[in-house]
Amino acid sequence: MGHYNCSQILSCSIFFPKNCSPLSATEVSSKGFGQSRALGYLFANSTIHQAPCIVAMQEDNSKLRIPHVLTVAGSDSGAGAGIQADLKACAARGVYCSTVITAVTAQNTIGVQGVNIVPEDFVAEQLKSVLSDMNVDIVKTGMLPSIGIVKVLHHSLKQFPVRALVVDPVMVSTSGDVLAGPSILAGFRNVLVKGGDLASSLDAVDIFFDGDNFYELRSPRVRTRNTHGTGCTLASCIAAELAKGSLMLSAVKVAKRYVGSALDYSKDIAIGNGLQGPFDHLLKLKSNVHNSCRPQVFDPSDLFLYAVTDSGMNKKWGRSITDAVKAAIEGGATIVQLREKEAETRDFLESAKACVEICRAYGVPLLINDRIDVALACDADGVHVGQSDTPASIARTLLGPEKIIGVSCKTPEQAHQAWVDGADYIGCGGVYSTNTKANNITVGLEGLKAVCLSSKLPVVAIGGIGVSNARAVMEIGVAALKGVAVVSALFDRESVLNETRKLHALLKETTSSVK
Numbered sequence: 168m169g170h171y172n173c174s175q176i177l178s179c180s181i182f183f184p185k186n187c188s189p190l191s192a193t194e195v196s197s198k199g200f201g202q203s204r205a206l207g208y209l210f211a212n213s214t215i216h217q218a219p220c221i222v223a224m225q226e227d228n229s230k231l232r233i234p235h236v237l238t239v240a241g242s243d244s245g246a247g248a249g250i251q252a253d254l255k256a257c258a259a260r261g262v263y264c265s266t267v268i269t270a271v272t273a274q275n276t277i278g279v280q281g282v283n284i285v286p287e288d289f290v291a292e293q294l295k296s297v298l299s300d301m302n303v304d305i306v307k308t309g310m311l312p313s314i315g316i317v318k319v320l321h322h323s324l325k326q327f328p329v330r331a332l333v334v335d336p337v338m339v340s341t342s343g344d345v346l347a348g349p350s351i352l353a354g355f356r357n358v359l360v361k362g363g364d365l366a367s368s369l370d371a372v373d374i375f376f377d378g379d380n381f382y383e384l385r386s387p388r389v390r391t392r393n394t395h396g397t398g399c400t401l402a403s404c405i406a407a408e409l410a411k412g413s414l415m416l417s418a419v420k421v422a423k424r425y426v427g428s429a430l431d432y433s434k435d436i437a438i439g440n441g442l443q444g445p446f447d448h449l450l451k452l453k454s455n456v457h458n459s460c461r462p463q464v465f466d467p468s469d470l471f472l473y474a475v476t477d478s479g480m481n482k483k484w485g486r487s488i489t490d491a492v493k494a495a496i497e498g499g500a501t502i503v504q505l506r507e508k509e510a511e512t513r514d515f516l517e518s519a520k521a522c523v524e525i526c527r528a529y530g531v532p533l534l535i536n537d538r539i540d541v542a543l544a545c546d547a548d549g550v551h552v553g554q555s556d557t558p559a560s561i562a563r564t565l566l567g568p569e570k571i572i573g574v575s576c577k578t579p580e581q582a583h584q585a586w587v588d589g590a591d592y593i594g595c596g597g598v599y600s601t602n603t604k605a606n607n608i609t610v611g612l613e614g615l616k617a618v619c620l621s622s623k624l625p626v627v628a629i630g631g632i633g634v635s636n637a638r639a640v641m642e643i644g645v646a647a648l649k650g651v652a653v654v655s656a657l658f659d660r661e662s663v664l665n666e667t668r669k670l671h672a673l674l675k676e677t678t679s680s681v682k
């Protein structure tokens with residue numbers, strides 16, 4: 168994309184979630200990415216704002232503004248890749264997608280039988296129609312079949328600027344020919360190099376470069392023939408998340424997780440007779456949906472430092488829930504639960520909506536304690552329920568397969584039931600006595616260990632945990648235990664940011680010495 172105005176590239180600052188470790192340039196090349204026939208995703212980003220955008224913006228009294236991605240790409244008659252994949256990915260991510268078609272291909276799961284390139288002036292006309300009228304946030308490009316079409320796009324974007332451009336260039340053809348060399352990459356700052364094609368690796372390892380640091384993004388490789396269109400889908404999903412207001416690294420992480428889930432969900436579906444089939448972007452084609460084949464949207468490592476809010480404590484220290492949540496995330500919280508026992512429903516809903524925006528921008532899941540109605544109304548990532556709340560099985564029916572559900576358990580029997588009911592994780596406590604929850608039964612480290620050893624689900628410990636005892640909790644050394652959930656040690660303090668930072672550093676230290 169050498170013709171795009173690279174002087175506008177990137178001024179965004181990115182929040183880096185803690186489970187993403189920076190790599191040095193040498194580490195990257197020693198992992199073989201230098202020779203990989205990877206696709207590159209280049210993000211030429213002019214004005215991504217740090218403050219998160221809202222998902223649907225009220226423009227005036229009557230109109231809602233919907234996040235909008237324009238894809239400029241080729242049509243795939245088999246609908247696994249290209250424009251068709253982009254439309255499905257954006258629909259799955261809740262974003263409007265308009266289309267400018269650069270070429271029409273005749274293809275199926277066996278191969279490409281024909282290509283008909285759309286004349287440059289008609290590509291220009293499509294671009295003008297959409298960009299002049301439709302408030303596009305992000306442009307994503309796929310197949311740009313001629314230098315003339317690249318120039319047309321460049322001209323249109325100068326005339327109608329957008330917030331960011333996500334470029335999905337084919338750097339090396341399937342036959343191994345270099346189509347765009349390293350010098351092209353040098354002009355960009357944000358780059359994602361996809362390592363999904365490194366067949367020897369058990370994991371799908373991608374490298375994200377933000378201009379300063381390299382980040383390794385690792386997920387289990389899904390063994391399936393149904394991978395046609397993964398590149399287009401990943402790039403479109405990144406564009407969709409950026410359109411919703413996500414920061415760059417967070418958008419990349421969400422997109423990678425979404426593609427992994429969709430591949431996993433669709434790994435056994437059969438469409439076409441060729442070697443590489445399409446997958447199901449909407450996770451709906453498979454008919455026998457059962458607990459065991461739910462898409463894997465929940466990452467157990469998110470339980471590492473689980474911040475649980477308390478309206479009373481925030482009021483006492485004179486801060487809003489949103490300020491408290493933001494400070495906790497900036498200090499290193501990896502998941503947040505809103506536990507607002509005293510709030511009026513309307514107030515709770517309003518602050519929950521604001522917290523959803525904050526958490527989404529940072530790529531941190533947000534759960535609602537007890538209130539499935541509030542979770543649905545604010546589109547939270549899930550709920551946490553206890554033994555006397557709505558049963559997890561009903562929560563699952565109400566929330567669907569993609570939301571996260573946590574259940575409080577004090578015994579192995581409760582942990583087994585939570586798994587049967589379709590929960591994603593278990594909160595086990597009270598590990599120590601607590602003033603935050605009245606009449607709570609303490610199970611101690613022994614009780615925690617018994618639950619962890621029996622549990623098929625990941626576990627987070629809760630109750631009386633802080634910097635003085637978090638090490639002892641993590642050192643019970645049971646694989647199912649993924650982290651600690653904390654209320655007062657973060658929120659009944661003057662500085663949520665400092666307390667979260669301290670606890671995060673301690674947990675990091677503890678887990679590296681336990682390994």
Ligand SMILES: Cc1ncc(COP(=O)(O)OP(=O)(O)O)c(N)n1
Nearest residue numbers: 536551552553554575594595629652
């Ligand atoms: C992570 C986590 N674990 C346990 C609880 C407690 O839930 P519950 O037993 O429903 O009690 P309340 O929090 O509703 O008082 C939790 N909230 N989070």
Ligand SMILES: Cc1nc(C(=O)O)sc1CCOP(=O)(O)O
Nearest residue numbers: 596597601603630631653654655
């Ligand atoms: C909300 C909650 N649930 C518990 C359980 O045992 O299930 S203990 C608890 C309170 C945790 O607060 P703090 O970190 O201030 O002790």
Ligand SMILES: [Mg+2]
Nearest residue numbers: 537552553556
């Ligand atoms: Mg409860």
